[in-house]
Amino acid sequence: MELLTDTQWSELYASCTTSALHLELRDVYAVPDEVERIKAWRSRELTEADDREWWASWLAMTREMTARGVDMRRARIVSEPVSEYIHYEWETTRNPEGGEQVRWLPRHHAVALSVPPVDFWLFDDHLVLLNHFTGDGQWFGNEQSEDPELVARYHAAFESVWRLGTPHSEYRPALK
Numbered sequence: 001m002e003l004l005t006d007t008q009w010s011e012l013y014a015s016c017t018t019s020a021l022h023l024e025l026r027d028v029y030a031v032p033d034e035v036e037r038i039k040a041w042r043s044r045e046l047t048e049a050d051d052r053e054w055w056a057s058w059l060a061m062t063r064e065m066t067a068r069g070v071d072m073r074r075a076r077i078v079s080e081p082v083s084e085y086i087h088y089e090w091e092t093t094r095n096p097e098g099g100e101q102v103r104w105l106p107r108h109h110a111v112a113l114s115v116p117p118v119d120f121w122l123f124d125d126h127l128v129l130l131n132h133f134t135g136d137g138q139w140f141g142n143e144q145s146e147d148p149e150l151v152a153r154y155h156a157a158f159e160s161v162w163r164l165g166t167p168h169s170e171y172r173p174a175l176k
Helices: 006-015 032-042 048-067 084-092 148-164
Strands: 019-024 071-078 101-106 119-123 127-133 139-145
Touching: 006 048, 006 119, 019 148, 032 048, 032 084, 048 071, 071 084, 071 148, 101 148, 119 148, 127 148
Parallel strands: 019 071, 071 101
Antiparallel strands: 019 119, 119 127, 127 139
């Protein structure tokens, strides 16, 4: 298992030609670049300008990808009532501004689905990138596979979540 560098991530996105599908399953992520943002959001000190600056590079990349025809979709399975992190994530999601579609699926609506136990990206229907996290949400590593059986299973799992998910613009999370 490895932890991809920013350059390796950039290369994956740049080489993508048809689709980039992402499934998120956790209720808490403790990734370093969001720790201060969450504190600012919690205290209502996260400004519109700070938020736009934080999103700028992601939105530029997704605009470029979708402009060249890449289907970018992200599905999130979440517990309800949502955790503070998911509330923050929902409230600050700007992905659609860059052309990346986002859907939300409450976990209790996903019980009949066969879903992998880890977050993943599926690039161009041939590369699965597994994202491993520790129990408290720290990024642990990545694992890649081009095994056609695994790709097919993960693609089917993503599409099953996508079909049941609610588009970001329509989703309202149940809060505590």
